[in-house]
Amino acid sequence: MRKIAESTVRRLSLYLRFLEEFEEQGIATVSSDALALRGGTTSAQVRKDLSFFGSFGKRGLGYAVPELAGRLREILGLGREYRVVLLGAGKIGSALVQYRGFQKRGFTIVAIFDVDPGKVGKRWNGLTVSSVSQLESELKGQHIDIGVLVTPAEAAQELADRLVALGIKAILNFAPVQLAVPDDVSVKNVNLALELEALSYALTNR
Amino acid sequence: MRKIAESTVRRLSLYLRFLEEFEEQGIATVSSDALALRGGTTSAQVRKDLSFFGSFGKRGLGYAVPELAGRLREILGLGREYRVVLLGAGKIGSALVQYRGFQKRGFTIVAIFDVDPGKVGKRWNGLTVSSVSQLESELKGQHIDIGVLVTPAEAAQELADRLVALGIKAILNFAPVQLAVPDDVSVKNVNLALELEALSYALTNR
């Protein structure tokens, strides 16, 4: 498939969220204009985004809400369950374990690891925290889709390498470092410092 | 000043982080190529990014590490303290309060609010959690730079409106909603669901 821009994919996620809202409200069809309004973009943008994947609307009418939602889930690959391991049982890790949106979208945490012996053995939401030294032995033979790094900056690259060695192709990285990984591994960064600095810039240059 | 792209600002933040690493290692000068290598970009990109703000390098030599770091801090507005209020005393909120990177860059949490009466009155890192109904009365007369929303989706827009009414011009939003705010207010979103779905897309379409 033709290369799709990151920004397009992110908007598709947003559209899906809006469609689910509309669905809850019992709205059956929606125009590109209504979607755009809800998402702070333009109707042309919405139609262009969708057009990369097919044509899902009816001229003169708009899009059938449940159908388009289904198509977007398909496009985004949300039909299935993703098995996730969490590296780091700190505060953010614990917030993630409890986050319902995680489970709701089919992302299931199947293992948690930490270096701290004080945390190893603790039970978290039905899972036992394991020592990170057991990473390879515990995950051996299991298929894992996504690794979530919630560790200090210093530990992140080494753990990323180990995840890659285990065959994991997607990493969500909360550590404030730029990870080096092979081309076929996707990394998304959640970097608080970066967001704050972008706000700082915006506040300073107005 | 000419409008600077969001992507440029984010890269400047990254460069600053790398420069700080280099500084720690006692490296005195760095070329655009070395910076690019560290950040996974190109030397032309680095030079172009910097060129929007001036010319900070020496031809044939590169950039003086401490000087460029200083300039970037200036550009990003990191010379001063930012006063931050936290709305939502849940797990993520508590992780943020303890996050040292926050304080280190000059972002000081000066107040925490929550709706839950069970949380109000608790002491967190030297701050007492207040009832969100006291938001206006407690912040009246104080200057606040940044509001951080760590609330359920349903509560976020109303609280954003109240922050805006208090004159706050920058919001960091962890709630999975698209906030509507006036043009002169900057919002940065940290949306976990979006990141996961982008990974899901990447895993699906390879």
Place this chain on the structure above:
DNA sequence: CTAATTTTGTGAATCATTTCACAAAGCCCA
């Protein structure tokens, strides 16, 4: 059934960002 209206889907045009490529500047070594 026809005309007016709505809304999609999409090339073409515009706008934005990145990459190229090279002259100018300054370093370093002999």
Place this chain on the structure above:
DNA sequence: TGGGCTTTGTGAAATGATTCACAAAATTAG
């Protein structure tokens, strides 16, 4: 001191993303 080497800064070119604008399709009203 001079020549070779390195590296910046920056217009110009290339690439990428968004917006425009309109024909085609479908709806709705009369």
